[in-house]
Amino acid sequence: MKASSVLLILTTLLTSGPIFLKAQSISRPYIISGFVNDSTNKRPLDFVTISLKDKENVVIKTTLSKADGSFSFDKISPANYSVVLISIGYNSKTISLELKNSDLNLGQISLGSQSYKLSEVKVVADRAIIKQETDRINYDIKADPESKGSTVLEIMRKVPLLSVDGDDNLMMNGNKSYKILINGKPSGMMERNSKDILRSMPASSIKNVEVIFSPSSKYDVEGVAGIINIVTDKKVDNGYNGSINLSERFPLGGPATGGSFTIKHDKLGASFLGGASQYLSPAAENFNVRSTTGLNPTNLIQNSIKKSDVKTAYVGFDISYELDSLNLISGQFNVSRNKLLGDAIQSSLLSNSSGSIQGYTLTNDIHENGSSADAGLNYQLGFRSNKSRLLTLSYRFLEYDNKLLNNLNITDRISYNTPNYIQENDGSSREQTVQIDYVHPFRRINVEGGVKGIFRTNNSAFNYHSYDEIKASYENIPAFSNLYENKQNIFSAYNTYQFNIKTWGFKAGARIENTIVNADFFSTSSSVRQNYLNVIPAVAISKKFKDLSMMSLTFTTRMQRPGITQLNPFVDRSNPEYYNSGNPDLNPAFTNMVYLGYNRSKKTTLSFAAAYMVMNGLVMPVSTYDPVSKVTTARFANINKAKVLRSNVYISQPLSSRMNVTFNTDVRYIWSRTFINGEFVDNSGPMAYLNINTGYRFEKGWRVSTNLTANTRSVGIQENKNGFIGSSFSLNKELIKDKLTLTSLITNPFNKYRNNIDERFGPGFNQKNDARNFYRGFAFSVNYRFGKLKSQIAKNKRTIVNDDSVER
Incomplete structure (x- = not known):
């Protein structure tokens, strides 16, 4: 069938x-x-x-x-x-x-x-849901009928080149290293908390998503996979428009609200995006086993139960004013906050061939608070001789803070003498950016150029307090504590050229970046100094055909500059048998990618892409086992090399005037080699992702939809994760001339839980973690659209885009 x-x-x-x-x-x-x-x-x-x-x-x-x-x-x-x-x-x-x-x-x-x-001329026909340009794919969320009852993260499952794994991690080209922009500009709330924001943001507040798979030289070179641009701009003409969404999800999730609002009066325009949510993760079991080899082989068994409650809120605001036809001033402001409360209880038993070595029960009370804020100001100058000729001056300030506290108590001790302890890590980042961009169109060629400076300071104060039974108080342990500061100054310049010859399009350019890093450990009086200069090319060629299809071929080099989390030497000891740590000695990683894409939007929408990526010095956590302390430590490092060959196919096919089906598939093969403890560790294998979505529109505003997602086993440098199959079924009802939408949703009705299995290996050890998470869920949402808008708010054609530091 x-x-x-x-x-x-x-x-x-x-x-x-x-x-x-x-x-x-x-x-x-x-x-x-x-x-x-x-x-x-x-x-x-x-x-x-x-x-x-x-x-x-x-x-x-x-x-x-x-x-x-x-x-x-x-x-x-x-x-x-x-x-x-x-x-x-x-x-x-x-x-x-x-x-x-x-x-x-x-x-x-x-x-x-x-x-x-x-x-x-006014085009009144429906827009194609997929549109391809030379270096990007545009997914029109407004053309997707499911957008009124879904979150942005749920819609991302259907976007070409994007996928979502079993832990709600958004992937681009199968990679977590990418940059998320909002309306072409960076946002502090996406810098550090993108997962919680995306799964709480209603898709009805978004216009479209741009997947920039081959960023031109005008973008910073950071982000191995590319850039995801979320566009919220609405069309207005001396009026207002907006939407508001209310939803409830359980048992995994919680209440959420969000929306957008746009208004324009004469030369003044403003847009607003905001929301708040609660994400509850009920108590779930976790089972972990580790086996080691060598002179004294051991076996470790851990059982734990964890639960958490995450509250998130965000607000974004853009404003612009047209002084006249040649002068435009615009600004933006974004702020977000999140709070996590978690509890975990874990039993641990370490044994060898002679019997039990040590054991204990550990309870962990987790508190984490974070906030971010950024503001920017842009001035754009046009020229009477050619209004496409533009000069833009931009300034942006960003700051974000994150405070983590783990309060750990140990009972039921068997040959285990570590006292109860508290660990804290207060991290922060401050960043200022200045940028000048210039666009000069000639008769057949468009030239862009610019200079930019980023001045960033990252700080971390981490402390380890051990309980002293004699003093009956917690005392700081200097050996496990430190005060760390990392300063990065990045200076760059770029130049790009774009021109068209009949049905052919060409875009080429280069970017030069100089990075100066000064890192200081004040508690230990040590430091790290780095200074590196990079020249990065980017080339793209496209061809349009008479059937409205398009093919593009691109080559680009991307750089992964390590961020504060990866550089921070703070050692997370919340699990006494497994440590996690950053590495201040990290160097940037480089990826060369060749991409071939084809897109056709007619009755059947077809998008095909194939890419080959070679990554050198990729920044990844590397796990090692210490037979003396019997502790496994995952520490960020530059791995030797990884290669990925991948393809993506997207098909949208109407089966009738009322029914449509879409397929989004991604197939990859990865090869990796890492040098760990004096020997090479190799891992390779295929991976595949599939999303099938279909819906049927009945009369009187009723619509039913089904969604199927499947992921095969995933392959990492030192790990393999099991695959999964997920499904959802939704029913929508539109009221009040399609302005009010009611949605009910059930996800994974056939499985109450999902076992997320992560197998890791390295010299001298193998370990397996089996986390049992809630999978079946229910959701209800109400979405309301209001207002009537026609023309678009004026905005700067060029603005600050800091994608030089990406952490996922």
Whole structure:
């Protein structure tokens, strides 16, 4: 049985009996056809956009006229419709019709040439959900009917080149090293808390998502996989528009609210994005086993139960004012806060061939608080000789703080003498950026250039307090405590050239960056000094075809500059048998990538991509085992080399006027080699990701959707994780002229729990962690849209984009 047939049966079974019977009583489908020509010379017109709308003015099908001017819509049921024809340079035309029990040929339809400016043309047909440019793919969330009842993270599962793993980690090209922007600008709330923000942000507040797989030289070179740009800008014309969303998810998750608001009056425009959520993770079991080899082999068994409560809130605000047609001032402000409270209880038993060596029960009371804020100001100057010629001056300030406290108490001791202890880590980052950009279009070539300076200071104060039974108080242990400061000054300049020759597009450029690092450990009077200069090229070629398809070939080099979490030497001892630590001696990593992509948006939307990546010195946690202390430590390091060959296929296919199915697949093969404790550790293997989504639209605003996600085993430099299959089913009802949407959702109804298995290995040890997490869930949401807006708020064409430091 074909996949489309299975999906149709599955979605139909979700509906009630009366609706099912009504769907079965639809009359035999027929064909609506016709020809389009020029009203003056009667010449056939090709590539005319033709939309078929129902009596509620909803677009149900869209097509393009062929070279002979012909077009047709098949599988149409008898009813009242309207046909809308739109073509650049011609007046649009709307034809009302009634389809009875026979095919309908509209004959010759003539379009008259426009006698007014092109800017007055209004395209009213639905936009394609996928659009490809030379260096990016654009996913139109507004064209996705599920956006009204989903979070941004849930929608990301369907976006080409993106995937979401079993722990809600967003991946780009199968990699966690990328940069997230909002409206083309960095945001503090995405710098350190992107997962919680994305899974609480309603998709209804987003316009589209840009996946920039091959960033040009105007972007900082950080981010191995590329850049994800979330666009929230709305269209306004002396009015306002907005949306608000309320939702509840359980048992995993909690209440959430979020929304957006845009207003414009004359030359002043402003947009707002905000929300708050609670994410509850109920108590779940975790089982961990480690086996070591050597002169004194051991076995470690740990059982634990963990739960957590995360509260998140965020606000983003953009404002712009047009002084006149050539001068524009804009600014932005973002702030976010999060708070985590967690509890864990863990039993641990270490043994060898002779019996038990040591054991204990540990309880951990976890407190974590974080906040971020950033503000920016931009001035854009245009020129009367050519309004596409622009000079932009930008300034941005960013700061974020994170405070972590673990209070650990030990009972049921067996040959274990470590006292109770408290560990703290207060981390912060302050950053200032200044930037100048200049764009100069010539007759056939567009030239961009700019200079930039980033001045960043990262601080960490970490302390270890051990309980002294004699003094009956906690005392600081200097050997496990330190005060750390890392200063980074980054100076860069770029130059890019872009031009088109008929259907060919070319973009090439280079970026030079000089990084100066001064790191000081005040408690130990030690320091780290680094100074490195890099020249990074980027080249992209694209070709457009007559069927509106496009192919692109790109080459780019990306750099992964280590961030504060990776550099911070703070040792997390919340599990006495497993330590986690940063490394202040890290160097930047480099990735060379060749990308080939193809996109076609017609009745069937198809996007295909293939890429080959070679990574040198990749910054990753490397696990080693110490047979003396019998502790495994995961410490960030520059691994030797990794290579990835991957492909991505996205297909969106209408099965009928009411049903559509989309496939988003990603297949990768990875090779990695790491030098650990004097020997090479190799790991390789295939990985695959699949997301299938389908929905059926009934009458009177009802819609049912199904979603299936599958991940095979994932391969890392020292680890292998098990695969998983996830599913969800949703029911939507639209009210008040489609402005109010009610959504109910069930996720993974067939499995209450999911076992997340992580197997790690290295010289002298093998370990397996099996975390049992809640998987089945329920959700309800209410989304309301309001206002009426037409034109777009003016904004700077160039602004600060700091993607030089990426941590995931």
